[in-house]
Amino acid sequence: MNISMAAALEEKEKGSECEDVFGGPVFEPRLYIQRYFYAKQQLAKFGVKHVVDFGSAECKISRFLVQIPTLEKLALVDLDQGLLEWNKYSIRPLTCDYLEKRDLPLQVQVFCGSVTELDESVIGCDGVSMVELIEHLHPEVLSAAVAMVFGKLQPCVIVITTPNSDFNQLFPNFSGMRHWDHKFEWSRQEFQSWCEEICKNHPYTAEYGGIGEPPPGSEHLGHCSQSAVFVRKLSVPKIDHSGSVTNNYKLITESVYPFVENKMSEDETVSMEINYQLRQYRNMCSEEYRNCITGSGSSGNQNCFTSSEQFSDSRNLNFRPENEGNQPEDSLGTTGCPDCAKNDKKLDITERLVPISYLMTRKIKSILQPDQLRKFLQSHGYRLSSDCNNVIISVEEHQSDSDDDKGYNNDNDIETWRSASESDQAVESELLCQPSFSLNEALQCESWD
Template sequence: MISITVLQQQFVYNYCFLSFNLKEILLELVKSGEILLKNKRKRNMFSYNLPNGGLKTKTYKTPDGQIKFDPPVYEQRYTTAVRIIEDPRWKQPLKKIVDFGCAELRLLTLLRRIPHVEHILEVDIDAELLKVHQQKAVPLISDYLKKRENPLRIEVLQGSVTDSVEQLYDVDAVIALELIEHLHPEVLDKVPENIFGFIQPKLAIFSTPNSEYNVLFGPMLENGFRHYDHKFEWTRQEFQSWAHEICKMYTNYSVSFMGVGKPPPEVKKLGHATQIAIFARNDMLNKPLNYDIVQKPATVETKYKVIYSVDFPYNKDERPKEQKILDEAYFYVNQSKNVPKYFNRERCIYQVPWKNLMDYTQSVGGTETELLEILERNKFKIEGDFIILPEYDDEEENASDDLDYDGEYNLEAQPYKCSLNEEEEDELSANLASGCNLIAGKVNYDSEEDWD
C-alpha cells in the first residue's frame, strides 16, 4: 500500500478535476512512491569498499563450459570478512567476534591471526561436527614461540543463532556467512531480534547465494538450489529488501551491499555469485544513534554448550607508543638496505619510503604527524616522502678499527707449532677420518646444518 503525502493528495485532486486522466495519475503516484521508498532506503545505507583496492580475483569458463573462480568463492568470502574486520576505518576496536554457522571452523584459522581480536566464539548447531574440527582452535607451536601481544580466548560452542545467551554479551562483530539460507522461515524471523535487538553489535556481516547467478551453474539439485539443505535462495532485490527491513526496525543500523564471485564480463547484470550485507552501527559511521545501546541486556538463564575453549599464550608489550614506533622504524630501515630498488646509484644513498611505516604506526594508535616527529627527533633524515640513508654507516666504515689485530699479521705475536708429536698426529688423523673439520681450535661436524 502506497502512503500518500499532502502534496500528492493535492496533485491527485488537481489532476482529477483538470484532466481526468486516471492512467497518468496512477503512473505519477507509483513513480512518486518509488522515489520516496528509494530516498528512505538511501538514508539507511552507507558506502563501503574493501581497503587497498579489494580482492584480486578472476572468473572463467572451462572448456566444457563450467564456471570456475580463482580463488574459490568460499575463500573469497572468508578473506572479505577478515578484511572488513581489519579495516582501519572502524574507529572503535572489534575485540569480540561471534562466527555463527561456523561448521568446520574454516574461518577461524584466519580470524585468530587478527592481532586486535581478543575473544572468538565459534557457534554451530551441530555438536558432532564441532567435535570433529575443534582441533583448529588449538594453539600451534608457533603461538608459543612467537606469542601474541594481546590475549586471545577461543570458545567452540553448540547452539542456535536465535539463542539469546550470556556468552553473547559484549560481542563487537557478528559474522554469518552462508547461514540464513539454511534456516526455516520461522527461525529466520527470529534472527534480527537476537542480532540487532539483543547483541547490538558494532558490525554484522551476512552473506547468502545470489539466485540470479544460478543460470551459470547449469542444473541445480532436486530442490532447485545449490545445496540440498537450502530452504531458499534470494535474488539481490529480495536480500536487500530483507536488510532494509532490518534497518527500518532497528534504526541504529545502516547497511551496505557488496559481493564476491564476479560474473563473466558478458553477463555482468547477473551480479556476484555471493551477495554480502554489511550492517554498521551508526556510531561506527560517525552518525548519531537513534536510541541508547543496552549495556547489560536482560539476565538470561540459557547458555551455549561448551565443546572446547582455550586461552592463547601472550606477552603484553609494555613499551610506550613512541618507543614501539621508533623500534619498528629502526628495524624497517635496516631491512630496507637489502632492497635494491631503494638504492639511488647516482647519489649513492638509500631512499626508503617512510609511508610504509604508517600501517604499523596506526596499529599502535599513532598518526602520520607523530611518526614524522618521532623520526626527526631521533635524527632520521627526511626528504619529501623518503628516509635518506647513507650507503655505509659510520659504524660499518670504522668496523676495522674495532677488530683485535694490528693490520699486519705478526708471526712472533702468535704462538704456532709447526710440528706435531706422534700422539697429536694420530689424534688429527682420527678426527679427519671421522669427518671433523678443525678450524681455529673449533670442531664442526659435517652432519650439522648451516642455519645462516
C-alpha cells in the same frame, strides 16, 4: 546422471557446500575462502575486539578472523555438536602463530548453541558474522534469529552472506537449490527487501555487496553470493535485555593464542624498531663500503662510493618495504622543511639515504602514520634529507656512540629486538597467518579441505 550432479550429491552426503561441483563458473580461490576473507575484511574495518560467528560448522572461518589485529575474543557458535567436536582442533594456533605472535591476547571458543538465544557467552560482542547461514533457517527461526541478533545482542557491525539465486542459471543442468538443507535461496531484490525491513525495525544501516565475480557478459546477474554489512546507528542507545540472557550454550573447546607482552611505551617501541631497521640497512651498506675502500669491490677503488643516490638506487631492491612498490612516489609527502634544508648538501662518501617508507614496518604502521613517523624522526634527532623523505645514516665500519643513546645498549638488546622484529621483513610476507595476506595467498587454505 552427469559428473557434476554426481559430485553434487556426494557433497550433499558430506554436508558441505561447494558451488564448484555444479560446473559452470570456477572460482579461484574457492568461493568459501573468498566469503571468509570478505567477512574478515569487513569486520577488520571497524576494529572489532569481540566477534561471534553464527553457523560456524567446520570452524574454518576462524583461520581468517584470528587475523584481525584488534580481535581479543572470538566465539564460534553452531547447533551441530557432532560437527563441532569433529573440527574442534582446527582452532588451535598454528606454528606460524608462534613464530609471529599477535600484539594482543586472543581467546577462541567453540560453543554448541542456537542463534535464537541470547546467551551470556556472546554478550558484549561488537561484531557478528553469519556466512551462508540464514538460508538454512526456517522462516520462524530466521525471524527469531533477527530479533535476537539485531534487537538483543545489538553489535556494532553484522556481516551476512547468502546465495544469490539470480546466479543459479549459470550452472548447467541445474535445478532446485545449491544445498540439500537450504530452506530458500533469494534473488538480490528479495534479499535487499529483507535487509531493508530489518533496518526499518532496528537502528541499522545496510550496505550491499557480493562475493564470486560473474563471468564476462553475466554481470547483470550479480555475484554468486550476495552480502550485506549492517552498521548500528551510534545515536540510538542500546536496549537492556539482561533479563532474557540464558546460560544454555555448551563450551566444546577453547584456545588461547600466543602474543607479545610488550611492556615498553609506544615511543620506546617505535625507537627500538627504527634503530633495528637502520642497523640492518647500515650493515648492508657497510659491507659494500668495506669492499670499496679495500679495493675488493667491482670498481676496485673508492669512486664506487661517490654517489649516495647511485648506491641507494642499486641496492634498495634488496630492502624494499612491504608496500613500497604499490604506493605512489609521493605517498609519504614531498614537502620539505627549513629544519632539514641544511642537510640538503652533497653527502659524505660514508653517508647514505634510507627511505622513510623502508622504516614503515608492521609494528610502526600499527602505531604511527607516515606523517607522524616523519615528525617523530625530526623530534628525536634523526638527520633527514631536505624533502623529509629519507633518513641520513653513516655507513662507517665503527658503531657511532649515538646508537647507544637511541636504544642499542648492548648486543643482548639487539638480539632481543631481532627476535621480535625480524619477521617483519621475511616472515610477514611469507606466512598465511599475517593480517595483510592477499586474497590470492588464501589459496594455501585449500589444504584445510
